[in-house]
Amino acid sequence: MYATAPLIDVYDHSYLNRQINTVVNDHTGRTYPLLKDIPVLLHDRYMRGNNEKYSRLYNWIGGSYDFAEKVISKVMYGNQIAETRREIMSRTQIKNGDRILYVSIGTGMGLNYLPSDVDVSTLEITGVDISIGMLQKCSKNMKKWGIDAELINCCAEALPFEDNYFDAVFHVGGINFFTDKQAAIDEMVRVAKKGAHIMISDETESIVKDTDRKEAVRPPLAMIPFEMKNVALETFWKGRFYCITFQKPEPQHLTVFH
Template sequence: MRDLVYCCPITKQPLRKEGDAFLTESGTSYKLLSSAAGNDIPVFISADQLTGGDVISNAMYAKDDAEESYDNFLSWLFLTFDQDEREFRLGLIERLGVKPDYKVLVTGCGLGDDLKYLYPILREQGELYAQDLSDLMVAAASRRMTEMFQNSENLHLSVSNASALPFPDGYFDAAYHFGGINLFSDIPSAIDEMARVTKVGGRVLIGDEGVAPWLKNKEFGKVAIRNIALWASDPPLQYIPEYSRDVNLSWVLGNCFYIIDFTVSCGLPYMNIDLVHKGARGGSMRTRYFGQLEGVDPNLKARVQEASAGAGKSASQWIEDALRLQLDSSK
């Protein structure tokens, strides 16, 4: 395993391995657990550091029957919507455009239900990293992947918080999350972190429970939400980084789960805010936004419109000329 891929989730300092721990240059230590495949599993967070929804999730995962309950729910889910799980998950992965040499991150991996479909694509040339806040879930995912794939050298698991990922900027070609983000204690940071660790041009996909708005107040939606309250959740579109492009929003599984996917960008879309409008009002996007002046008497505004029209100018140009003339004459 390439130790230096991981970094301190707080300071982003590089790590080095010493014995059964990862260390930062400043001395912060993160212990390592042994996985079922023999790989080290770094632990970047402990239960006493969790807050909000993360506490609820961790408590659910700590129950004796957590694995069975998790499996039962997924079985019920896909039967309820008459959806083949393999086809469904591969369909989501296809949206990322994953290639065999990609580096892919899965956040909130749970028992690894998506890993078993991603890993065959990546295990020869690529790298698959996955994290969850529950050490029990990560251990179970490791065990299950080892049972399914004898050699899982290119699979790297960690116990960490999705809101403070232990990876450097722009390392991954794609980042993926399905199921769980509604309960994250810090949803904005979790989305920001997925974008941060994904390179410019890479894709990010996020999905979770949330009945489509056109169904939420219909009987169909009410039945779904009465069954599982989290299905009333709205897609967290307001937290998509402003430096994003090709943003898509869709609903799947009976329109009861939202999917958001977007491309990481390094800047805002192109927009020429200095292009002058033709017509009576005139001005540009820049002047209309940044150049607003104090309000004037409505009758005076009407006189400006008449005067500018008589002068063959836009109101914006006439006002600018009048202000310049007044300012120049007052020097």
């Protein structure tokens, strides 16, 4: 059995105990279901607004998402989607042996585009997503591709992991329409180790498809906590995707207020 991240309760942050068909908080007695081995740890507070809408949409399209990407790539964009994915994943700064967290892993497609010097079998991979449909497809893909990954159904805004656990945390696609982007960014920072690299990428205003939205899409640069180091913003594929990278400060960089 490969190593997996210890799980915590998204409501009270007590450690959870994984059993055969359920996950239990021994402190409160609360139980959470396992659906085909995937713990369901969604936080009620964030299952509203866009999160409710998109979790339903992705549950519906989960099974055909990869096929749709393949067809769209072939018919409309040649190999540009693959190239963009490769460029974006190269910004994760993942190293062999790392514990990595992929926020909104979807069907796991991004894992095919890790930098070529990374040996995926050395990684402890955790993937989270709000859509159980996408995760079930991801689980099948992981088996097909021979990748060991722990998959968890949860909201990016309430991650069921302890503080300072992951060496690299990244997100590709989705954050533009999260119900609470600030909470999601704060959670990615909380679970990243000190010194860890964090990467956040999504579509720019030029190609977003959601016509219901009330405001323009902007890379959430202003939401990156001020103490983060080496904050950088890049765009890819003629400005269609943005990518924000930054580093959680090492202890000596943390500001102490008296």
